[in-house]
Amino acid sequence: MTVRTRFAPSPTGMLHIGNARTALFNWLLARHHGGQLVLRIEDTDRERSTPENVQIILDGLKWLGIDFDEGPYYQSDRAGMYRDTMEKLIAQGAAYRCRCTPEEIEKQRAAAEANKGKYLYDRACRDKHYGPEQPHVVRCAMPISGVSVVNDLIKGRVEVDYRELDDWIIARSDGTPTYNFCVVVDDSDMRITHVVRGEDHLTNTHKQLPLYAALGFAPPAFAHMPLTLGADRSKLSxxxxxxxxxxxxxxxxxxxxxxxxxxxxxxxxxxxxxxxxxxxxxxxxxxxxxxxxxxxxxxxxxxxxxxxxRALAPEEVVPQLLPFLLDRGFAAQNDPRLPRIIANLQERSHTLVDMADQCAPFYQAPAAYAPEAVKKWWKGSAREVLQRFQAWLATVDPLTEPAALQFIENLTAELGVKLGQVAQPLRLALTGTSVSPPIDATLVLIGKEETLRRLEKALRELPPL
Missing domain, CATH: 1.10.1160.10 (Glutamyl-trna Synthetase; Domain 2)
Structure with a gap:
């Protein structure tokens, strides 16, 4: 048997985390067994299902890396199959037309609530065998007694007394089929062997099982996934x-x-x-x-x-980081420095947004200098450090990390100060802050000519000492 799973979202809004988890588990189950994954768009809600929402789902799945073997199929394209299947069920007595008006149904519901009971349709039309002439809905003729059993792959054996389930509607008064009906028809027609979905669908499964039997299909294996909650154990929001x-x-x-x-x-x-x-x-x-x-x-x-x-090779990060850099106006397209910039930022970055922000000094001179950094590092011999480095750099070609580090160490010893008292004024001039990758790497990645321009700018704009 070829394992066939499906992901069947409704395009009525965003693709949420819970939906994404369901898609991933279906994908993993299919790939683990060398099977197939089908994408089905359940767009029977005509008012809320939009092409824009479908695209959001497709974009989200593509980004997540979920690939499909078939689909997307659209329920809206399968109306003929649903109509033919419904007529077949009516003919064999597994479904029936119900002419009860909304007012009559509401009266039953109100009476049940007044008696503090659960509303169940009273099956008044079940044996009437009405034709299609008058306004009607179509209901599934559920078993009246016995127990529905789902041997769930996650939750184990789950039983529901059929007396707790009523004859639910499979087609509305305008003829459109309902979710639970379409799902059974589609899963049977698409030869789905495993249905992995949220536990909020478990009640639906008990409703659907008699339809599988009426259509002559063996039901798939079911796995109802528990909910995803927030850290406070409330519904994820x-x-x-x-x-x-x-x-x-x-x-x-x-x-x-x-x-x-x-x-x-x-x-x-x-x-x-x-x-x-x-x-x-x-x-x-x-x-x-x-x-x-x-x-x-x-x-x-x-x-x-x-x-x-941190585990990715810098070259693997480039295409994922690039859109964030371009959004910031950085001239990063085809920048040969980018893998080296990334390598110097990977241990310092939490997200691609964080990394993109830290890339700023490699693409633009500081517009201003952080006051706290100026207060801490722009003092003592700081101006002399910039002037001495500026003079040395003008004579160097090419600028390399070992050469820059050696000069900084020599200058530190000559001035009788700590390394930070040389490196940090340079970092302040280059980046406007006191935080960056190692100063030698920062200097080389910014480049000789741009470094000279930034040193000149800092000497001109920072206060005299």
């Missing part, structure tokens, strides 16, 4: 971090880090924390997913991102 997956891209997180982080939400392989994609695919087992809710820990995501960022 904006206050716990970004809500949308693509917001994390904008915040400078790596897709490699996000894949690793999402995979670890409720799943583990021993004590291992960091995984390559190959390791995730090799070790992933859906039955190993914890049945308890997963906790979204932003600190853990930050730690994972830092580790992944």
């Amino acid at each position: 904006k206050r716990h971090g970004a809500a949308s997956l693509l917001e994390y891209r904008q915040m400078g997180y790596l897709p490699q880090a996000m894949r690793n982080f999402l995979a670890r939400l409720g799943w583990s392989h021993g004590d291992q924390e960091l995984f390559t994609d190959e390791e995730l695919i090799r070790y992933f087992d859906i039955t190993g997913v914890n049945a308890s809710n997963a906790i979204f820990d932003l600190d853990k995501l930050n730690w994972t991102n830092e580790k992944k960022l």
